[in-house]
Amino acid sequence: MSEPSQTTAASGQATRQDKATSTKPAIEIIGMHKWYGDFHVLRDINLTVGDGERIVIAGPSGSGKSTLIRCVNRLEEHQEGQIIVNGVELTADLKRIDEVRREVGMVFQHFNLFPHLTILQNLTLAPIWVRGTPKAAAEATAMHYLERVKIPEQANKFPGQLSGGQQQRVAIARSLCMQPRIMLFDEPTSALDPEMVKEVLDVMISLAEEGMTMICVTHEMGFARQVADRVIFMDQGQIIEQNEPEQFFSNPQHERTKLFLSQILH
Amino acid sequence: MTALDAGPTEAPRTFFFNDPVIRGIVYQIVVGLILVSFIAWIIGNTAANLAAQNKTTGFDFLWKTAGFDISFSLLPWSRASTYWQAFLVGITNTLLVAFIGIVVATILGFTIGIARLSSNFIISSLATVYVETIRNIPLLLQLFFWYFAVLKTMPAVRDSYELPLDSFINQRGIFFPQPLPDAQFGFVWIGLAVAIVGVLVLRRWARKRLEATGQRFPVFLTSLAVLLVLPALVWLISGAQVAFDPPVLGRFNFEGGVQLPPEFLALLFGLSIYTASFIAETVRGGIQAVNHGQTEAAQSLGLKEGDRLRLVIVPQAMRVIVPPLTSQYLNLTKNSSLGAAIGYPELVNVFSGTALNQTGRAIECIALTMLVYLILSLLTSAIMNWYNARVTLVER
Numbered sequence: 001m002s003e004p005s006q007t008t009a010a011s012g013q014a015t016r017q018d019k020a021t022s023t024k025p026a027i028e029i030i031g032m033h034k035w036y037g038d039f040h041v042l043r044d045i046n047l048t049v050g051d052g053e054r055i056v057i058a059g060p061s062g063s064g065k066s067t068l069i070r071c072v073n074r075l076e077e078h079q080e081g082q083i084i085v086n087g088v089e090l091t092a093d094l095k096r097i098d099e100v101r102r103e104v105g106m107v108f109q110h111f112n113l114f115p116h117l118t119i120l121q122n123l124t125l126a127p128i129w130v131r132g133t134p135k136a137a138a139e140a141t142a143m144h145y146l147e148r149v150k151i152p153e154q155a156n157k158f159p160g161q162l163s164g165g166q167q168q169r170v171a172i173a174r175s176l177c178m179q180p181r182i183m184l185f186d187e188p189t190s191a192l193d194p195e196m197v198k199e200v201l202d203v204m205i206s207l208a209e210e211g212m213t214m215i216c217v218t219h220e221m222g223f224a225r226q227v228a229d230r231v232i233f234m235d236q237g238q239i240i241e242q243n244e245p246e247q248f249f250s251n252p253q254h255e256r257t258k259l260f261l262s263q264i265l266h
Numbered sequence: 267m268t269a270l271d272a273g274p275t276e277a278p279r280t281f282f283f284n285d286p287v288i289r290g291i292v293y294q295i296v297v298g299l300i301l302v303s304f305i306a307w308i309i310g311n312t313a314a315n316l317a318a319q320n321k322t323t324g325f326d327f328l329w330k331t332a333g334f335d336i337s338f339s340l341l342p343w344s345r346a347s348t349y350w351q352a353f354l355v356g357i358t359n360t361l362l363v364a365f366i367g368i369v370v371a372t373i374l375g376f377t378i379g380i381a382r383l384s385s386n387f388i389i390s391s392l393a394t395v396y397v398e399t400i401r402n403i404p405l406l407l408q409l410f411f412w413y414f415a416v417l418k419t420m421p422a423v424r425d426s427y428e429l430p431l432d433s434f435i436n437q438r439g440i441f442f443p444q445p446l447p448d449a450q451f452g453f454v455w456i457g458l459a460v461a462i463v464g465v466l467v468l469r470r471w472a473r474k475r476l477e478a479t480g481q482r483f484p485v486f487l488t489s490l491a492v493l494l495v496l497p498a499l500v501w502l503i504s505g506a507q508v509a510f511d512p513p514v515l516g517r518f519n520f521e522g523g524v525q526l527p528p529e530f531l532a533l534l535f536g537l538s539i540y541t542a543s544f545i546a547e548t549v550r551g552g553i554q555a556v557n558h559g560q561t562e563a564a565q566s567l568g569l570k571e572g573d574r575l576r577l578v579i580v581p582q583a584m585r586v587i588v589p590p591l592t593s594q595y596l597n598l599t600k601n602s603s604l605g606a607a608i609g610y611p612e613l614v615n616v617f618s619g620t621a622l623n624q625t626g627r628a629i630e631c632i633a634l635t636m637l638v639y640l641i642l643s644l645l646t647s648a649i650m651n652w653y654n655a656r657v658t659l660v661e662r
Contacts, residue, residue, distance in 0.1 A: 073565075073566050075562050075565060075566065098568055098570065101565060101566055101567070101568040102568040104566070105566070106562075106563075106566035108559060108562070108563065110559055112557070112559040112560060112562060112563035113563070114560065114563070114564075114578055114582075115582070116581050116582055116585075116657075125567070125569075125577060125578075126567035126568060126569060128476065128477070128480065129569060129573050129577065130567065130568040130569055130570075130573075131480070132480035132481060132482065133480050134477065134478050134479055134480045135476075135477030135478065135480075136477075136478070137480075171563075174567070175566075175567070178567060178568065184566075
């Protein structure tokens with residue numbers, strides 16, 4: 001499994017290679033805990049994600065999967081332990097938080113496109129105001145990514161005029177326009193009609209094939225099998241088990257994992 | 267079986283009154299007839315009663331001398347002025363208090379509305395107490411409070427409290443110096459106008475530059491500097507002078523300066539503070555109506571807090587805020603008629619009060635007064651509807 005991932009990482013995304021050395025991990029989480037009031041949501045999370053690695057997080061609802069990836073770009077605050085993203089440790093320091101968020105893209109379950117802006121404006125907003133990209137260049141980049149997600153003809157429409165699958169593809173393109181080094185997916189297909197799931201997964205697969213560092217919280221086990229380098233199983237705020245997809249699905253170690261897999265794989 | 271033989275070409279017969287189209291027409295004719303006969307009866311009845319009391323009707327009284335005093339007027343007014351002029355004085359006084367009231371209530375309301383969402387416990391509780399107290403006390407009572415309990419309990423003229431800048435406050439209101447700019451001062455106004463145009467050009471240029479090169483320009487601070495420095499420079503160079511005519515204690519009252527009577531102040535305080543509490547709730551609701559996912563999406567794109575508010579949250583919140591805000595502006599304008607209760611000479615007081623009593627032309631006076639409020643309200647809603655149509659989301 002590790003061999004093909006290295007070759008794709010080397011062939012694509014040459015620009016990223018000089019930014020980060022492949023030895024340095026993209027994300028390092030060390031002994032992290034999080035509470036909501038008295039409720040202990042995340043317990044002693046230790047996770048290292050290498051550059052170009054694709055990770056799928058699975059687990060029953062309420063197990064803390066979404067909370068975990070939302071901690072990575074500080075949409076949620078952790079109370080104990082360390083989270084280091086691209087060599088920057090997340091603390092209460094706003095400057096560091098902005099620095100991390102610029103390099104980490106996120107795709108939400110409910111898309112969260114800006115309804116008052118056109119698709120093109122949705123895509124150019126952050127590059128113009130955060131990166132200081134000239135408008136013409138930002139629009140060229142935006143059109144490039146709209147073509148990648150196969151909806152360039154929708155550029156001047158508003159989000160409300162698009163189908164769910166199209167909106168989610170726009171949301172992915174919007175994150176990509178910031179040229180992030182890491183992409184987080186928070187159940188990106190859960191709010192979609194069944195016939196639209198594939199078009200979104202196809203975009204995610206092609207992204208994975210180009211060597212993007214990705215963490216996906218998803219129930220799409222076919223996707224996990226096809227692209228993941230590692231599947232992580234969480235329950236009750238803990239990482240119970242992690243393994244290569246082949247091993248994970250065919251030979252789960254933990255009782256809880258076996259039960260979960262028997263429930264979702266029919 | 268005969269029905270089947272008739273074939274599908276012939277629809278089954280219905281009684282004509284069960285046809286919704288015909289029924290609708292019949293209902294409309296009936297309602298129309300009732301309305302027309304009601305209006306005819308009202309007019310006939312009024313005319314007959316007026317004739318029985320030997321009263322004449324018509325608007326000719328407008329050109330007659332009014333012969334009464336008005337305590338506060340922006341327009342020239344004397345006892346020799348006509349009822350038409352009294353009408354205009356009433357309108358300007360209403361517009362004056364409504365306009366200033368709307369500006370103050372908007373600033374106060376937005377501040378308190380945002381304060382209610384503050385994560386600072388003391389600030390948000392203070393804002394909550396303000397809203398829940400002010401909103402739940404009748405406006406008329408609040409006007410009485412400001413007028414009788416606050417402003418009318420000020421000392422008599424001779425014992426006035428001195429305020430900074432040669433100003434005084436007493437039973438008869440606030441007195442402050444009147445600025446008297448000389449002819450040269452016109453250049454300063456021109457300078458200010460140039461500065462405003464300059465700022466607008468600057469904003470466009472900054473936007474263009476951002477789009478072209480991606481570099482941001484500190485528009486707000488620069489604009490502020492231009493607005494202050496340019497008129498000040500013109501003032502220095504032109505050598506314009508502004509004399510001040512301070513209020514001086516005369517025999518019975520202050521002479522010179524500008525006087526804001528307590529009636530005006532009480533009405534302005536009451537209207538602004540009362541309406542601000544409703545605007546605050548509108549603003550809070552509007553901001554809360556924007557899905558939290560919008561904030562999260564903007565955060566995860568790396569937008570800083572100021573940009574998040576300006577580019578993502580506020581434009582969406584304004585869609586929710588504007589329609590109820592319009593109705594608050596209309597309420598404030600119409601509520602200004604309560605000024606009649608504390609003797610502020612606004613339209614209802616002057617025209618549907620004094621003028622009506624003196625002329626006895628009740629129908630004419632009331633109708634004209636109503637017409638003014640109707641036009642003001644319709645104008646305001648027309649403008650707000652236009653704005654609303656512009657910011658509506660495209661969904662289909």
